[in-house]
Structure formats: structure tokens, C-alpha cells
Amino acid sequence: MSNFEDFSMEQSEELIAQLKTNSPSGFTQLHSSLKLLSHVSELSPVAMPPVLPSAVEQPIESITLHRPRTHRSAITSLIVTAVLASASFAAAGVTGRGPAVIVDAAKKSGEIVANVIGTVGNTLTGNSDKPSAPSGIEKKSSVPTSPNSSAPNRPSINPQTQQSPTPSSDENDQNATQTDSQDGQSDHPSVTADPSPTPNQRPSHTSLPTHGTEIGGVVLPPVTNTQSGEDSQDSENESD
Amino acid sequence: MHATENSSPGLSGTTTSAQSNEPNYDLLVEEAVRGSDTAFTILWRHHQPRMVRYLATFTNEPEDLCSEAWIKIAHSIKTFHGDASAFKGWIYTIARNCAIDLARKKSRAGIAVELSEEDWVGENSSVVEIMDVIRRLPQEYAEIILLRIVADLDVNDVAEITGKTPSNVRVMTHRGLKQLNEMLQAGDAK
Numbered sequence: 001m002s003n004f005e006d007f008s009m010e011q012s013e014e015l016i017a018q019l020k021t022n023s024p025s026g027f028t029q030l031h032s033s034l035k036l037l038s039h040v041s042e043l044s045p046v047a048m049p050p051v052l053p054s055a056v057e058q059p060i061e062s063i064t065l066h067r068p069r070t071h072r073s074a075i076t077s078l079i080v081t082a083v084l085a086s087a088s089f090a091a092a093g094v095t096g097r098g099p100a101v102i103v104d105a106a107k108k109s110g111e112i113v114a115n116v117i118g119t120v121g122n123t124l125t126g127n128s129d130k131p132s133a134p135s136g137i138e139k140k141s142s143v144p145t146s147p148n149s150s151a152p153n154r155p156s157i158n159p160q161t162q163q164s165p166t167p168s169s170d171e172n173d174q175n176a177t178q179t180d181s182q183d184g185q186s187d188h189p190s191v192t193a194d195p196s197p198t199p200n201q202r203p204s205h206t207s208l209p210t211h212g213t214e215i216g217g218v219v220l221p222p223v224t225n226t227q228s229g230e231d232s233q234d235s236e237n238e239s240d
Numbered sequence: 241m242h243a244t245e246n247s248s249p250g251l252s253g254t255t256t257s258a259q260s261n262e263p264n265y266d267l268l269v270e271e272a273v274r275g276s277d278t279a280f281t282i283l284w285r286h287h288q289p290r291m292v293r294y295l296a297t298f299t300n301e302p303e304d305l306c307s308e309a310w311i312k313i314a315h316s317i318k319t320f321h322g323d324a325s326a327f328k329g330w331i332y333t334i335a336r337n338c339a340i341d342l343a344r345k346k347s348r349a350g351i352a353v354e355l356s357e358e359d360w361v362g363e364n365s366s367v368v369e370i371m372d373v374i375r376r377l378p379q380e381y382a383e384i385i386l387l388r389i390v391a392d393l394d395v396n397d398v399a400e401i402t403g404k405t406p407s408n409v410r411v412m413t414h415r416g417l418k419q420l421n422e423m424l425q426a427g428d429a430k
Binding site: 007008009012013015016019020027029030033034036037038040041042043045047048049050051052053054055056 | 272275276277280281284285286288289290293307310311314315317318366367370371373374386388389390392410411413414417418420421424425
């Protein structure tokens with residue numbers, strides 16, 4: 001064994017080089033210890049890293065952890081601006097105050113959203129077939145509007161007849177007709193029919209079934225609905 | 241070695257040099273930077289055990305720290321430019337930074353890093369003894385010895401990783417080896 005007292009820096013570098021070449025060294029104990037240290041058993045071929053590059057797709061994490069502060073500030077500003085703009089837009093639609101163009105656009109957007117919500121809600125709750133009227137107000141019956149609809153099995157009932165059980169139906173009809181002419185929009189599009197159609201809208205209405213709604217071959221009893229949108233939807237159907 | 245599972249055509253059949261079974265690490269690094277999971281996995285299998293041993297000088301949970309380092313490597317590997325040697329220096333720099341971050345956190349929390357016998361499960365008992373001795377060296381010496389012996393990095397790479405000059409690295413290697421030999425001679429290994 002060499003004397004370590006005069007162990008020079010060159011010798012230490014030689015010692016390290018000898019570890020790589022498996023050459024014997026004068027410093028036996030240190031050499032064998034370092035040799036043990038440098039020997040690392042390989043991992044199993046089935047071992048997998050904690051994450052693969054292909055799995056590294058996390059934009060939110062990259063924003064919070066790796067983006068520079070300026071990027072994060074810009075993104076935050078964009079989000080805040082978008083929220084404020086949305087809130088202002090909604091407020092303009094609700095209050096009707098603000099630039100006319102924005103108010104009009106907001107109102108139209110609100111109507112569209114209301115239509116969509118109504119349609120989705122009716123679809124989810126099944127109210128499209130069973131419209132629920134407010135208490136004290138009967139819903140109008142839905143009338144098949146298309147000549148090709150599945151109406152042939154239904155009984156043919158005069159619209160005047162079906163209006164008679166409801167004392168307030170005329171008022172409701174008037175309201176509905178007014179609403180139709182006003183906005184033409186529908187909150188519940190597929191629910192009811194217009195009980196007072198014009199002749200050219202419904203040329204063969206006397207032969208068409210007008211009473212109730214059919215679900216799986218079962219005809220539901222007629223109901224009335226004073227919600228304006230239903231009539232408009234009916235008008236749309238009729239125009240089809 | 242043939243990376244048949246890889247979707248990258250450039251990797252299959254070319255990762256092995258004609259004369260030996262040693263993979264072509266330059267090509268593996270190139271493919272991993274391009275996004276090849278297979279190349280990345282091969283590199284991980286090669287470097288991970290050595291990195292764990294290196295990180296054992298910093299923490300009693302080197303495998304967890306190593307996993308954290310590899311996650312960071314996977315996140316930023318597409319930004320790497322260089323060959324296999326530079327890649328090795330790069331990943332050890334990331335591992336070292338993870339270790340420093342952990343040490344800071346533990347320092348704030350007042351947790352001392354101490355290794356217990358259980359932390360060395362899976363290691364050869366002789367290796368455990370030597371690591372035990374190395375951990376009694378000054379931290380700088382221990383780290384430089386492990387980077388040079390275990391990670392098999394040259395002086396310049398170690399200097400770059402540790403932020404020292406190459407000559408300083410040589411001096412510290414020499415002093416560390418000298419102290420290590422003295423401790424081994426004195427039977428300090430338990």
C-alpha cells in the first residue's frame with residue numbers, strides 16, 4: 001500500500017482514472033471502496049420512470065409553476081377583463097342602459113340563452129310533452145302542425161270545442177297571440193298550439209287532431225299554457 | 241439493444257454501437273429530446289440508480305427526490321440541447337437543485353437530514369458502509385466525490401454543476417479522497 005501522506009493531486013486523479021479502467025491501484029482499500037461505490041446495479045427492464053415526456057401536457061401547471069411572472073400577470077389580466085366584460089354585457093341586457101348596440105346585442109343574447117335554457121329544461125324534465133301551467137291557468141293543447149305528423153290515429157276535435165272547458169282561455173289566447181306578434185320568440189317551443197289560427201295557417205285544421213299530445217300512442221288530455229313562447233313555436237311548426 | 245417499442249424510426253436498431261452492447265447515448269438523448277418515451281426510459285434506467293446514490297448525500301429519501309428530479313427533467317427535456325455528456329451534467333444539475341430546494345424547506349422546518357439503516361434497504365452492505373463514511377465527510381467533498389465516482393462526471397462537468405472552478409474541483413476531490421482514506425484506515429466504517 002502506498003503511503004497516503006505524500007498522496008498528490010495527480011495520484012488522486014490517477015486513482016479515479018484507474019477505477020474506470022479496472023487497473024489496480026496502490027491504494028488498495030480506498031480503491032476497492034470506490035470501486036464498490038461506482039458499481040451501480042442496473043434497473044429492471046420493466047422499470048418505468050415516474051413520468052414520460054409524452055404525458056407532460058399540463059398547461060395549468062405550467063402556467064402556475066413555469067411561466068414568468070409577466071406571463072402570469074398577462075393571463076390574469078385577460079381573465080379579469082373577460083369577466084368584467086361579460087358582467088357589463090349582462091348588466092346592459094338586464095338594465096337596458098348603455099350603448100344601444102350593446103344593449104340590443106345583450107338582449108338578443110339573453111333571449112337566445114333563455115330559449116336554449118327553456119328547451120334544455122323541457123327536454124330534461126319531459127315538460128315538452130307535459131307542460132305545467134301556473135296554477136289557475138290552463139295550458140293550451142298542442143296541435144300537430146305537420147300534415148305528415150303521426151296524427152292519423154288521433155281523434156279529430158274542433159279547436160273551438162277544446163277551448164270551451166277553459167273559461168279564461170280566450171284571454172289566454174289573446175295574450176298568446178299578442179305575444180306571438182310581438183316577439184316571435186319561444187320559451188317553451190314545443191309545448192302548445194295556437195288555439196286561434198288563421199285559415200291560411202291551418203288549412204286543414206278541422207281534420208287534424210288537435211286534442212292533447214301523443215306519447216307512445218297515448219294521447220294526453222289537453223292543457224293550456226299562457227306562456228307566449230309556446231304559441232310562437234306552434235306557429236313555427238305550422239309554417240312547416 | 242433495440243428499442244423496438246419505440247415509435248420513432250430513428251431509434252430502432254441504431255441505439256447500439258456495432259462493437260458493444262453499450263447504447264448510443266448521444267442518439268438516445270437526441271431521440272428523447274424529440275419526445276421519444278422509449279429513449280427517455282432507457283436514459284432513466286441508466287442514470288436513475290446513480291442519481292439516487294448521489295442524492296443520498298442530501299436526503300434520507302433519495303428515491304423520492306430522484307423522482308421529483310426526473311419529473312422536472314421530463315417537463316423540460318424538449319428545451320435541452322447537447323450530447324449525452326452534456327445531458328448527464330444537465331440532469332445532475334436539476335437533481336442538485338431539487339436537493340437544495342428540499343434542504344431549504346427542511347431547514348426552514350427545522351428538520352435535520354439523517355440517514356437511518358432503513359434508508360439503505362436494497363443497497364449492498366459494503367456500499368452502505370462506504371456511503372456512511374462518505375456522509376461524514378464535509379458536504380462539499382462528499383458531493384464532489386460522488387459526482388466524480390458515482391455519476392462518472394469529469395472535472396469540468398462537476399465544476400459546472402457545483403459552480404466551482406475545475407482546479408477547485410480537483411483540489412476538493414483530492415482532499416476528500418484523502419480524508420476518506422484516513423477514515424477507512426481508522427476503521428470508521430461501521
